[in-house]
Amino acid sequence: MKRIYTDKAPAAIGPYSQGYISNGFFFTSGQVPLDPATGTVVGEDIAAQTEQVMQNLGALLEAAGTNFTNVVKTTCFLADMGDFAAFNEIYGRYFTEKPARSCVAVKTLPKNVLVEVELIAEV
DSSP: OEEEOOTTSOOOSSSSOSEEEETTEEEEOOBOSBOTTTOOBOOSSHHHHHHHHHHHHHHHHHHTTOOGGGEEEEEEEESOGGGHHHHHHHHHHHOTTOOEEEEEEOSOOGGGOSEEEEEEEEO
């Protein structure tokens, strides 16, 4: 196993890693819309927050030597399923290969953000 870390994505806010490569796959921890430099939440609406999450995931994919086209599975968490269409609009620009996905609404996310996404990608 190889731990992946980059300062271009937010540092972990708990006892976990940004991601690991194992057996040819990259597994990320959930990414929320934090600015990697400041650790503060970016954006007040689902569009701005989703864009930041995708930038954070992109930085992790790059650090692992892969990219969005190699993602095989995502798990998406929304604070409000009413944001589903707006979330999908931005999500679809990044995940053009249409990986397998689960998307669920949750009661609360860390720092009361609106979205969190984790992924698995082939390396």
